[in-house]
Amino acid sequence: MATVTLTVNGKSVTATVEPRTLLVQLLREQLALTGTHVGCDTSQCGACVVHVNGDSVKSCTMLAVQANGAQVTTIEGLATGDKLHPMQEAFRENHGLQCGFCTPGMVMSAVDFAKHHKSPTEQQIREWLEGNICRCTGYHNIVKAIKAGTEAMGRTA
Amino acid sequence: MSATGIGAPVRRKEDSRFLTGRGTYTDDINRPGQVHAFLLRSPHAHAELRRVDTTSAKAAPGVLAVFAGADMQVGGLPCGWLIHSKDGNPMAEPPHPVLAQGKVRHVGDPIAVVIAETRAQAKDAAELIVVDYQPLPAVVAGEDALKPGAPQLHEQAKGNLCYDWHLGDKQAVDAAFAKAAHVTRLDIVNNRLVANPMEPRAAIGEYDRASGEYTLYTTSQNPHVIRLLMGAFVLQLPEHKLRVVAPDVGGGFGSKIYHYAEEAIVTWAAPHVGRPIKWTAERGESFASDAQGRDHVTHAELALDKDGKFLALRVATIANLGAYLSTFSTAIPTYLYGTLLAGTYTTPAVYVEVKSAFTNTVPVDAYRGAGRPEACYVIERIVDTAARELKIDPAELRRRNFIPKDAYPYQTPVALTYDSGDYFTTLDMAMKAADYAGFAQRREAAAKRGKLRGIGIATYIEACGIAPSAVAGALGARAGLYETAELRVHPTGSVTVFTGTHSHGQGHETTFAQLVSDRLGLPLEMIDVVHGDTNKIPFGMGTYGSRSLPVGGSALVKAMDKVVNKGKKIAAHLLEAAEADIEFKDGKFSVAGTDRNVAFGQVAFAAYVPHNYPIEELEPGLDETAFYDPKNFTYPAGCHIAEIEIDRDTGDVAVVRFTAADDFGRIINPMIVEGQVHGGLAQGIGQALYENAVYSDDGQLVTGSFMDYCMPRADNLPSFDVATHATLCTHNPLGVKGCGEAGAIGAPAAIMNAVADALAPLGIGSLDMPATPERIWRAIAAKTMPQAA
């Protein structure tokens, strides 16, 4: 067993984990942050994307012990109180989600994208999403949402 | 149109929880004292189990119990649809054991379950189970399974044949072919697909010793169907002691309709270990155990007269059902396929024969569209081939054969009666939006860039809103297919809708609330929609086959009618007027021709606080339930046009433009409808270009992960141009037809017709799906550098 201490959504947490525990398992099973999802076992789907020290990371691809000392943000930590983050709002406004299962990973990935692209093209968005699979939306509205969300984040930044 | 009623693009009520990580999917639920199940699955496609020894696994750390087939003597997983062969005999219906009994028949077939304190412990212990396999030869393709000498899967299915079914008038078809001016022939394969909703299946079984009640939380599209099948057939648990909850479900596409072994296992084992038991599939298990889709091999022939009028269609299909009969598997290649082979055309005679085969592969059942994409693919590919052979524009050939606008109700030669439609308008709309007329120029421009550009049309029809129960029953369905709704009006005038349908992405919490807002004049905040819990909702059949609005929405309308009718009686009393004079509009009951009225909320209050109330004639309360059994199927239809470019050097296909014009009848929420079309198109394009479940000859699923099975990614797809044109359904109260499957039905044929169009100048004939770069490159190479191919 190993002890990890990390900051999750602004709160410091300490947990005891088996060395093989993945970050996503720590979040979902020990910290009850079930907004981060698991959609595959080969690091392909992106349902598990969170931010580690500000960068989007597939939390199924990282051991919990590797996150020791890190700042982790999950989908639960994105909104401010009842006010949705501009990217969440853009997904809602543009119907960028259906079943919602890929959504947390999509939104977290999109927020990271927005940090690096001020006025993105459709093609840039589509290429960025290579590591996020959605089976419901055909991506059309996700692409629209990310464009709108990126622009909104630019305005509030 | 009100801002929240029918036709408004209302933003979804369910989104705030999904966007903030507060959805509750099955794997998010953790019950007190919960333990974990892991299934040992067969690595062989076909083998005898000489010995299954669980002794060491039972002694492993954290393990509470291990059960193999011999320990779990329960009923088999039932099939819900009985098909009869041509000769009148019932289909072969071999047992489908929950845990393998002496034999495994596909890779992934469950052999034993380990239940332990943690998932990791269960998984570790499963490695200690000793299984002595005697491998047997396997067969994976439907045609091979039906050949003499093929390995036999089940004693009860001679020659691996499930049934040899047919539909239509063979003599009339033969006679039409005899006098045809032209006959087009086509051999095509409808590739096997894996549904792959992003949420893997999961189940939690729980037993309450005090009440004797079982609870199953499961990733299902239809909790009551699971309760009925598992309770009555597999575990013999009385239904009043069995609660099935399907909470938020992360996509289904058909694959979460069926009753699966794991649901029965965790429910059955819960009292044995005295703890709630959770099982969650890893994606690899989803590939090896979720029912797969399609897998047809078809020979089709179309007879035409000298003017290009279709005289007859003859179709012979072999459908691969996999190793066992899944819940609705037998109906898909028959009543959801053969009956659709008239398509949008007046073809006067159609004859179809379908042989369904058992093979050493994962069971096959409905996947988005289910039978109807296969039918559309046959028709639209052969119509396009005929157009090319006869040098008639493919749009023109379709127009010559469309069912005329004034011919409804239209009786097809394959049992269905279409109630309404207008295929001319959707074709014209799509052609205009796709700039069909300007294509020749775009093709030329592409050629200058070294690209082969093609355009492809598909017109489709589907039968949705499943189904009139008596008709379905006569055709072999072992269930009723009505839908239910309860409208509970609360004393202060807010309402809760309990629907028997289930939302796993479709947005029912919004669309159904819009129906209520529209009719009762309430704001959306005062309306909640509940689904997915058999202890809350009335008995309903769930969501599949684009049935939620046509059937479930109609049930809700009936329940609202009842509420309004009772409300009128109460209002008449409150207003001291005759009931016949009361009108209900915009949330108010008023006396016709006067300004005297009472609000809906006042009537609700009076119903629950009946101080001033016609208590002698009328029960208190305002809570109504309705069942709706549809009179006919609904027939969404439309036209899809794909434009693609092929890179000659790599064989890569880029979808450069995709246009859809669909007729879904009346539309409740256009934003949601467009989203459904987008998603369907992505799956249809996925089938045509990317996805394929490939088995090796010895039955290993070669494409068993997202590394090998190509799910469409964002950069594989274009943005879509979608539009609708409504002809109203004539037999349900909303005029709705359903929109969930359309995209997946039209797109494969549209894409493959475009591929064929692009490659025709090189003399390349029909290619099969998926049109991967390799397939296309080989086809081009065979023509342009025969020595290389």
Ligand code: FES
């Ligand atoms: S769970 Fe699929 S990439 Fe992490």
Ligand code: FES
């Ligand atoms: S919304 Fe269902 S997978 Fe993306």
